[in-house]
Amino acid sequence: MSTDHFSDFAPNKTPFKPLIASRDGLNFTYESLHDRVPHILTDIINGYYTAIQDYDGPNKELAAAEGKQITSQLSKLKHEMVTDKPLSPLEDDGLGDTQAWNDWLQRFFPGGTWYSTPFLTWETYMYRRIAAIFRTSKHWNTFDFFFAKKEATFKASKAAVAKLCKRVDELTNECLADIKNTTKLHVTFIELLQASLWGNQTDLSMFPDLDSARIEEMQARISSGENNAKIVANDGEKIWEIVSTLQGGRVDIVLDNSGFELLQDVLLAHWLVKVGYAKNVVFHPKRVPWYVSDVTNEDFHWLVDSMRNPHFVDGADVSSDDKKALQAMGEQWSKYLADGVWSLQDELYWTGPYGYRYLPTEGKAVWEDLTKSDIVMFKGDLNYRKLIYDLEWPHATPFVAAIGPIADAPNAPAIVALRTSKCDTVVGVANEKSTSLAATEPDWMVSGKYGMIQLSPGRWQKH
Structure with missing residues (x-):
């Protein structure tokens, strides 16, 4: 079967075998x-x-x-x-x-x-x-x-959270002070995009026993850029080409995990609004508790309220400057929510049975609204699996082909997938790369160590 495009298949009649728990214990x-x-x-x-x-x-x-x-x-x-x-x-x-x-x-x-x-x-x-x-x-x-575990995991890394907010505050101010410096804007966007990707490693459904030391270690790797050599498919530069043309656009983020990953997503949204690329950011959380650490409306508001709370960092080794930056951001985010610059839309489709290729038919209202966006970012492993569907895809299958109808639907937005791989389904990875990884790290698709930044340009293909 050709892998040029997969525009139409049913959930029980797929072009490649779905992932099924055979009893041989080998998958x-x-x-x-x-x-x-x-x-x-x-x-x-x-x-x-x-x-x-x-x-x-x-x-x-x-x-x-x-x-x-x-x-x-x-x-x-x-x-x-x-x-x-x-x-x-x-x-x-x-x-x-x-x-x-x-x-x-x-x-x-x-x-x-x-x-x-x-x-x-x-x-x-x-x-x-x-x-x-x-x-x-x-x-x-x-x-x-799931809330107690989500809350405890995030609170275990308060010092790192404060330092991260201070760093993004400084980066944002540097960009605003030299707003015509496209190189600075470019480099900062790529850094924040990659940080949003790697935040997906803090997934409590995959790593339920994360302790504070391991979280701190993850955060250090993200901040240092050490992980970026493990991005096995990277359309970051193509995404920047779209972002850099926006002037007060709309960006949607279909959220995955709460806590540290959500913080990285919110920091990216903060920067996009502050420097003027986005006028509105729409976040899509889950309406019910989901996959252990997925974001609900309550989780989102809890994060913002925590940032604003001067006692949130009590007991942690946090400098006064870091604490001020943290609180200032929390106050800014609260205002964004109150003013409608940021909004939350917890559509039922995200916890429904259908994959995202069926949005134009089974989620018409959701899809119609998403087409008003310039860029829709899908975060994490589950959203990735629902984008491409959970199949034994040939690894080199183009991402655009795998997501089918939503890639070339009329007025389709740019669709971005930011995913650390925790399931053995993947597309858009060159055969040479996947073969090499399989030889040295047989579990590379499920370990969460490797990431993908993938793009379907949608209507931007015409620009």
């Missing part, structure tokens, strides 16, 4: 279903048990009784997973997408079990079902079962 999909994801479910159950014990709100006894019921439902879900039961229909939790989910499962994977359905299907289904379990309760329907 990452199997390891995820057999070990990694059940471990995540166990963590949710254990963490939720602690939350039940600590609950001190109204109707404590009723909340505790309901908590036991939820724990039982979570345990049942885990049992279904490890014993390879069929994916059962979702219970209607009022979110608004239950029927779409159930219709999709029945249409494309009727009777499908955990080990027989594609990785992208069962993993996404699991997080949606967890959300439904909590949302159908009375006392726990707004409980973010």
Whole structure:
């Protein structure tokens, strides 16, 4: 089959094999279903048990009784997973997408079990079902079962956060002082773009036991640029060619992880607005807790409020200048949100069953709004997988070909993928490169050590 373009295929009739957890134990999909994801479910159950014990709100006894019921439902879900039961229909939790989910499962994977359905299907289904379990309760329907871990992970690196904000503040001021210096603007954009990419390494669904020392180490590598030699597909310069032509444009960022990655995304947005390339930035978080550390609306506001809080860095080795820069940025971001310069749109499509190639047909309203943007950045591994679909793609398949309909749809925006690879599906990587990496690091596609910055120029192709 030609790899020039893939404009039309169904979720159950794909041009290449989907990633499925075969029982031979030799692939990452199997390891995820057999070990990694059940471990995540166990963590949710254990963490939720602690939350039940600590609950001190109204109707404590009723909340505790309901908590036991939820724990039982979570345990049942885990049992279904490890014993390879069929994916059962979702219970209607009022979110608004239950029927779409159930219709999709029945249409494309009727009777499908955990080990027989594609990785992208069962993993996404699991997080949606967890959300439904909590949302159908009375006392726990707004409980973010991942928040404590997200908060603790971010707070563990307060000093590094403050230093990073101070550095970006200085870079921004240098650019503003010499705004016609296109070389300075160019270099700064590439640095911030790459920092946004590498922030994706702090993914709690892949690395649930990140401690403060490891986070500090990751942050140091990002700041030093040490990681950049591991960008295996890099369209950064082509992206700059588009950004550099913008004058008060619109940039959208489909978010991935909260905490340090979100901070890197927000800092990039801060710079784009300050130097005038963007007039508006639209952030797209998840409406429900998702993939452990994915950003919700509440996570976004928590980050901004934390930056503004003068006591956020208490107990950390933070200079007064770093602290001032941190607070000033927090105040600026709060104003951006209040004034509509920045906005949050948590469309249900991001937690729905369809990949992003189906946006023009299954997410018409979302897609119509995205076409008003100049550049749409998709952050992280899951968004990348939903862009290209979870298949055994030939690695050299062009990114533009893999994303199909949204690449050449009328008035398509530029689409950018910033992803550190944590799943064995990839496109846009030269055969020589992937062969060389496979020979020296067989797990290069799943380790999170290698990154991709990829572009579909959309309507900008005509410029």
